[in-house]
Amino acid sequence: MTKRYTKDHEWVELNGDVATIGISSYATEQLGEVVYVELPAKDKDFAAHADMAVVESAKAASDVYAPIAGKIVDANAALADNPGLVNEAPEGAGWFVKIKVANKAEVDALMDEAAYADYVKGL
Amino acid sequence: MxxxxxxxxxxxxxxxxxxxxxxxxxxxxxxxxxxxxxxxxxxxxxxxxxxxxxxxxxxxxxxxxxxHMGPCFFALPNGHGLEGDAAHKKVASLIERLVPADIQGLKPGQVRYTMLLNADGGILDDLMIARPAEAAAAGDLYIVVNAGCKIEDWKLIEAATKGEANLVRADDxxxxxxxxxxxxxxxxxxxxxxxxxxxxxxxxxxxxxxxxxxxxxxxxxxxxxxxxxxxxxxxxxxxxxxxxxxxxxxxxxxxxxxxxxxxAGLCLYGHDLDPTTSPIEADLAWTIQKRRREAADFPGAKRILREYELGAARKRVGIRPNDRAPAREGVEIMKDGKKIGMVTSGGFSPILNGPISMGYVEAAHAEPGHVVDLMVRGTPRSATIVPLPFVPHRYVRKK
Incomplete structure (x- = not known):
């Protein structure tokens, strides 16, 4: 399994040809308390960088982009009743969606954990 | 993200x-x-x-x-020669040129919430006006306006009362x-x-x-x-x-x-109130006391009193989305596919543990209990009109 990050603070964990996607710990620190997450329907196709989900904190609504292209195979139903999971475990139980990856090379092109840590330090 | x-x-x-x-x-x-x-x-x-x-x-x-807000003192010039109620009535009559509240009727030490109005009865800002409790300060008013409009407000007050009173900024x-x-x-x-x-x-x-x-x-x-x-x-x-x-x-x-x-159902200027909005539309009729309604001597009195008697075409209301998606400023309010209003403030209520919004709707849909749709990111979501405030006020009214 490889875990990668985007400059927009999504994380992508690839397992076979299915990737789990969420937002990074850094992103949740910036957002504050998450009060609502709007996730896409199953079977929906996304191009890389398309608007895929919306995360709302007590403060404001922010778009979440598809980090890579693919088809939604699952969305985290637990977030509907407990959006706070995104704050508690952003890179675990607070995952957003699983997608069937169209092109694995898109995952490899993203930052690894060390590169993302450096990137965040520079912000 | x-x-x-x-x-x-x-x-x-x-x-x-x-x-x-x-x-x-x-x-x-x-x-x-x-x-x-x-x-x-x-x-x-x-x-x-x-x-x-x-x-x-x-x-x-x-x-x-x-x-960041705009506290100031508004006072009769030195040597005005008036005392007590006479001094207060004089300075109050000057500021009443711009606001619809009964400022002359303030008792020593009393504060009122009111608004600066334009000639059409639209709200230029909302503010607090206080009559000092101390006898030595008779002829002074303590006024606090909003941060975003303070320079324009002070210019407006000065222009309307030039030579008759002095405005001293206290935002230092x-x-x-x-x-x-x-x-x-x-x-x-x-x-x-x-x-x-x-x-x-x-x-x-x-x-x-x-x-x-x-x-x-x-x-x-x-x-x-x-x-x-x-x-x-x-x-x-x-x-x-x-x-x-x-x-x-x-x-x-x-x-x-x-x-x-x-x-608390309170308005944020620039969002829930603006120069097109009248105090009646904003459900702030309670801020216009009887003496002023009868005198009809404030800016925009014609429109405001007409709306006071007959009702305004639109009204500020509380809105509870029926799911968990917050509906924020700018969200359109619909009924049977037709636009009937707009959300002017919205977000998450920690006390109610759910989303709340405030906005303006056509008067026919303003009664609590009416069910409407909120267009959140293009999707209609059911919501109910509710009374304001969302959470009861807990002011200390009596000693």
Missing amino acids: AHAPREPGIEPMAEAGSSKKLSLDALWRARTSKFADFAGYEMPIQFEGLIAEHLWTREHAGLFDVS RCLLALQGPAASKAAATVIAPELSDMIFMSVRRVETERFGRLTITRSGYTGEDGYEVLVRAEHAKDLAEALLAHPEVKPIGLGARDSLRLE
Whole structure:
């Protein structure tokens, strides 16, 4: 399994040809308390960088982009009743969606954990 | 994830780069790094977390730095030769040219909420006007306007009363708001025991050894009991630190100030009120006392009194989304596929643990219980019109 990050603070964990996607710990620190997450329907196709989900904190609504292209195979139903999971475990139980990856090379092109840590330090 | 919020709850009202620092900037920066521009000032947005700060204020007491706002003193010129009620009536009659409240009828030490109006009865700003309690201050008014409009407001007041009164800005001082059920106890302990005797919407000048002369109103914008304290800049740090040292007091950012006032159903100028909105549309008819309605001598009186008698075409209402998606400013309100209004403030209520919104709808749909649709990101979502406030006010009305 490889875990990668985007400059927009999504994380992508690839397992076979299915990737789990969420937002990074850094992103949740910036957002504050998450009060609502709007996730896409199953079977929906996304191009890389398309608007895929919306995360709302007590403060404001922010778009979440598809980090890579693919088809939604699952969305985290637990977030509907407990959006706070995104704050508690952003890179675990607070995952957003699983997608069937169209092109694995898109995952490899993203930052690894060390590169993302450096990137965040520079912000 | 996009960094720029799609629908900011708090918008800067001035251009970036021109922001001023608060006098207590260093004090707040020692406690948080989360600042944002608001109305031309760099304001602390959040300390330990918006929801935690919100709940702390409702359960204990929060300290807010609102020094960006526009406190001022409006006074008859020296040597006006009037005393007591005569001096007050004179200065009040001058400001009444611009506002619809009965200012002449204020008792010594009384505060009223009102608004500056344009010739069409539209709201240019909402503000507080206080008649000082002290006999020596007869002929003075203490006025607090909003941060975003203070320069325009002061120009308007000066132009309307030129040569008849003087306006002295007091925004070189600090304005600290202490809000919450423990505010009275904390203020009595830290500032002066007599503060717990004040009732809501009253003003008093208090001389203290430690913090100098303070102008204190028992008022606020959270729905809770509390005070707003005008303190000279040289004493502000001492006062803020002394209040923060009280075990029931924590610093609260502008983020929680916004969610607190929304739960309390209070309007944010530039969002829920603007120059096209009349006090009747805004459901603020209670701010126009009988003497002024009968005299019909305020700007826009014709429209406002017509709406007062016959009802306005649209009305400000509370809205509870029937699911968990917040509907923020700018969301369209629909009924049977037809647009009937717009959300002007919206977000998350920590007390109700769900989304709340305020907005304007056509009068036919303004009754509590009406079910409407909110167009959140293009999708209609069911919501119900509800009475305001969302969370009951807890003002101290009587001693």
